[in-house]
Amino acid sequence: xTKQEQVKAIFIExxxxxxxxxxxxxxxxxxxxxxxxxLNEIFRGVHTLKGNANAxxxxxxxxxxxxxxxxxxxxxxxxEEIEVCHLExxxxxxxxxxxxxxxELDALPDLPNDYAGCLEGIKSLIxxxxxxxxPSQSQESVAPFADLASEFGLECPDQYENDMTQSIExxxxxxxxxxxxxxxxxxxxxxxxKRGFDHLIFIGLLAEKAFSCESFFSLESVPxxxxxxxxxxxxxxxxxxxxxxxxxxxxxxNFEYLFDHEYAIKEIESAPEPVTIVKVEETALPKVSxxxxxxPGSDTSALSNGAKSTIRIDTFKLDELFDSVGExxxxxxxxxxxxxxxxxxxxxxxxxxxxxSKITKRIQDRVMSLRMVAxxxxxxxxxxxxxxxxxxxxxxxxxxxxxxxTEIDKTMIDSLSDPLIHIIRNAIxxxxxxxxxERLAAGKKVEGTITLRAYHKSGSIxxxxxxxxxxINKEKVLQKAIERGxxxxxxxxxxxxxxxxxxxxxxxxxxxxxxxxxxxxxLDVVKTSIEKLRGKIEIESREGEGTTFSMVLPLTxxxxxxxxxxxxxxxxxxxxxxxxESFRPEQDIVHALKExxxxxxxxxxxxxxxxxxxxxxLRAERIEPWEGILVCVETEAGRxxxxxxxxxxxxxxxxKPLGKALAKLKEISGGAILGSGxxxxxxxxxELRPMIEAPHAGN
Amino acid sequence: MEFDGDALTIDLSMSMEEIKExxxxxxxxxxxxxxxxxxxxGVLKSSALLALLASLKKTRRELxxxxxxxxxTTSAAYxxxxxxxxx
Numbered sequence: 001x002t003k004q005e006q007v008k009a010i011f012i013e014x015x016x017x018x019x020x021x022x023x024x025x026x027x028x029x030x031x032x033x034x035x036x037x038x039l040n041e042i043f044r045g046v047h048t049l050k051g052n053a054n055a056x057x058x059x060x061x062x063x064x065x066x067x068x069x070x071x072x073x074x075x076x077x078x079x080e081e082i083e084v085c086h087l088e089x090x091x092x093x094x095x096x097x098x099x100x101x102x103x104e105l106d107a108l109p110d111l112p113n114d115y116a117g118c119l120e121g122i123k124s125l126i127x128x129x130x131x132x133x134x135p136s137q138s139q140e141s142v143a144p145f146a147d148l149a150s151e152f153g154l155e156c157p158d159q160y161e162n163d164m165t166q167s168i169e170x171x172x173x174x175x176x177x178x179x180x181x182x183x184x185x186x187x188x189x190x191x192x193x194k195r196g197f198d199h200l201i202f203i204g205l206l207a208e209k210a211f212s213c214e215s216f217f218s219l220e221s222v223p224x225x226x227x228x229x230x231x232x233x234x235x236x237x238x239x240x241x242x243x244x245x246x247x248x249x250x251x252x253x254n255f256e257y258l259f260d261h262e263y264a265i266k267e268i269e270s271a272p273e274p275v276t277i278v279k280v281e282e283t284a285l286p287k288v289s290x291x292x293x294x295x296p297g298s299d300t301s302a303l304s305n306g307a308k309s310t311i312r313i314d315t316f317k318l319d320e321l322f323d324s325v326g327e328x329x330x331x332x333x334x335x336x337x338x339x340x341x342x343x344x345x346x347x348x349x350x351x352x353x354x355x356x357s358k359i360t361k362r363i364q365d366r367v368m369s370l371r372m373v374a375x376x377x378x379x380x381x382x383x384x385x386x387x388x389x390x391x392x393x394x395x396x397x398x399x400x401x402x403x404x405x406t407e408i409d410k411t412m413i414d415s416l417s418d419p420l421i422h423i424i425r426n427a428i429x430x431x432x433x434x435x436x437x438e439r440l441a442a443g444k445k446v447e448g449t450i451t452l453r454a455y456h457k458s459g460s461i462x463x464x465x466x467x468x469x470x471x472i473n474k475e476k477v478l479q480k481a482i483e484r485g486x487x488x489x490x491x492x493x494x495x496x497x498x499x500x501x502x503x504x505x506x507x508x509x510x511x512x513x514x515x516x517x518x519x520x521x522x523l524d525v526v527k528t529s530i531e532k533l534r535g536k537i538e539i540e541s542r543e544g545e546g547t548t549f550s551m552v553l554p555l556t557x558x559x560x561x562x563x564x565x566x567x568x569x570x571x572x573x574x575x576x577x578x579x580x581e582s583f584r585p586e587q588d589i590v591h592a593l594k595e596x597x598x599x600x601x602x603x604x605x606x607x608x609x610x611x612x613x614x615x616x617x618l619r620a621e622r623i624e625p626w627e628g629i630l631v632c633v634e635t636e637a638g639r640x641x642x643x644x645x646x647x648x649x650x651x652x653x654x655x656k657p658l659g660k661a662l663a664k665l666k667e668i669s670g671g672a673i674l675g676s677g678x679x680x681x682x683x684x685x686x687e688l689r690p691m692i693e694a695p696h697a698g699n
Numbered sequence: 700m701e702f703d704g705d706a707l708t709i710d711l712s713m714s715m716e717e718i719k720e721x722x723x724x725x726x727x728x729x730x731x732x733x734x735x736x737x738x739x740x741g742v743l744k745s746s747a748l749l750a751l752l753a754s755l756k757k758t759r760r761e762l763x764x765x766x767x768x769x770x771x772t773t774s775a776a777y778x779x780x781x782x783x784x785x786x
């Protein structure tokens with residue numbers, strides 16, 4: 001990838017981030033339309049997006065965003081209250097921007113259906129607004145740029161100056177280390193065309209070297225046709241704002257054939273002066289932006305020492321680092337547990353090993369924390385989903401968001417959005433009562449409540465979506481499951497197993513299918529997606545009171561909390577998330593059925609016993625279940641009891657992928673290197689039990 | 700360059716020679732032209748075209764030049780070009 005392509009990739013990524021943020025901010029603004037600070041922030045994002053789009057030839061996006069920016073600029077400068085219908089247009093415009101961005105990236109010839117209509121709406125809005133400007137407000141909007149204008153020796157800031165200054169501000173927002181921002185003024189003589197110099201030649205040369213290039217022509221002094229001559233330069237002044245990695249000398253080389261008085265180059269500081277901002281927002285990603293964002297009221301004294309900075313790191317490098325730290329932990333454990341080393345009776349060696357252990361743990365924790373991001377951004381996106389679904393279904397509702405600070409593995413968060421969207425839509429569309437009358441009849445408020453919550457529970461992360469709707473009708477679910485042949489009807493299913501049926505493929509109890517949910521394809525996909533993250537979904541529901549879908553996820557995808565067990569001399573790891581309990585059974589609760597295998601009766605349930613020695617064809621003396629230990633685990637098909645010789649302990653292990661040969665063993669999901677240097681296999685408990693019929697009672 | 704009734708359509712990527720031809724064409728006919736459309740499939744090649752359009756607009760204020768009123772053009776070659784036209 002060339003440097004130019006790398007920069008383009010960065011800009012595209014940034015454009016994606018800006019659009020993502022716009023999507024969230026616009027909903028926040030819709031809720032708080034008087035928040036002009038927020039509107040300013042939205043405007044800044046849109047302006048940067050415009051620059052990025054145009055710099056890389058995304059002209060369709062650039063044009064749309066340009067007009068959208070005008071609308072935002074009008075409202076932010078006049079502080080005029082935004083009418084509801086116009087607010088809707090603004091929200092829809094963000095949707096169009098998202099779609100156009102996709103068209104641009106995929107180089108699709110067709111634009112989104114709403115593009116033309118929305119653009120027309122924006123143009124009409126701005127045209128209607130421009131018809132009634134408020135002079136005092138216009139003056140106010142110019143004022144902030146007066147200082148910069150005077151910096152260039154201009155007595156009165158005009159529109160040209162204002163535009164240039166805004167452009168500089170936006171370049172500053174896109175600034176990254178190693179870049180330069182230049183303001184270039186061209187005052188070409190009237191005979192410049194005849195000498196072969198056109199403004200466009202210089203702009204073209206500069207744009208080739210720039211990540212972003214904006215030019216501003218003032219056509220104020222162009223005369224009428226009476227004194228006009230096409231080959232005479234009638235543009236005495238124009239300005240260029242450039243964001244580039246090139247040095248000033250390299251930029252100056254472009255003007256070597258011009259007279260000294262025909263050009264002026266000024267390098268702009270990357271941060272505004274005087275600096276009133278110091279607080280650098282800690283980003284959720286393991287990156288640090290080089291852009292200090294102004295924060296009113298923040299403490300300037302922190303600028304020199306206290307300001308945090310961030311750098312953008314390729315996640316691949318982060319994964320490599322994480323892997324190396326995993327190796328370090330294993331090596332450290334090996335030293336700590338090595339018998340020969342432990343036999344050395346030397347205090348200094350013991351202390352050194354202890355120190356090494358502490359440092360290793362600290363490094364491991366810090367590297368782990370690099371991957372963790374707050375779930376806030378994902379929750380913010382869900383506000384939009386709730387809003388749109390509420391509008392589509394016509395249901396009034398309130399969204400409660402709890403635990404936004406909860407941190408989760410970055411890799412996981414990317415895969416979490418789609419399942420979460422589906423569950424939320426499902427909760428609104430089917431969880432809540434169909435209409436206000438139904439809610440009132442049930443003694444509830446007209447406004448439904450959806451609660452989105454993230455929290456830690458027993459070393460896992462739980463993300464739950466609750467509604468205060470009608471709850472799941474167990475009878476209806478059972479009836480449907482029997483009709484579809486999902487169950488036979490003879491089973492003695494627990495509540496959670498019954499609710500779990502709604503996540504079977506093709507299962508839907510919805511009487512009517514909407515475009516939001518109820519197609520019977522979805523919850524099974526949600527379940528699969530969560531299981532891919534080594535998590536599970538739990539459903540709790542009370543009829544008439546509501547339903548909660550909880551996604552229980554491991555803290556990270558790279559480390560697993562496992563129960564180490566021994567069977568036939570081999571160590572295996574059972575993910576703790578699946579473990580319900582372990583016990584040594586009494587002889588009288590163990591049963592054997594011909595052609596059905598062994599079962600253990602546990603509080604009325606009959607759990608099939610799975611012998612690891614049978615699964616992995618291990619040569620071992622066959623012992624009876626009551627001579628070993630049974631580990632009860634929750635699987636897709638219900639609970640099973642894994643028979644092991646003994647429990648070794650509980651430990652967090654770094655997951656290592658298996659080679660091609662072992663990867664074919666569906667009963668194993670990965671491997672881990674233990675402190676002793678031994679390798680242990682991680683069990684895929686869902687595959688330990690084939691999809692057999694539900695357990696039957698009796699000997 | 701196409702002249703259809705009251706509307707004149709020109710190409711954005713006119714060279715200086717073409718701009719001069721356009722100027723020569725439009726001077727005697729300015730009173731008969733209501734609208735000048737700019738075909739934006741190409742890229743602006745000379746700032747002289749912007750200046751000429753601005754001059755035409757100053758000469759006959761009722762002349763409609765949507766491209767000039769737009770105030771912006773973007774291209775991969777030049778980035779974003781803005782202009783301010785005081786009429």
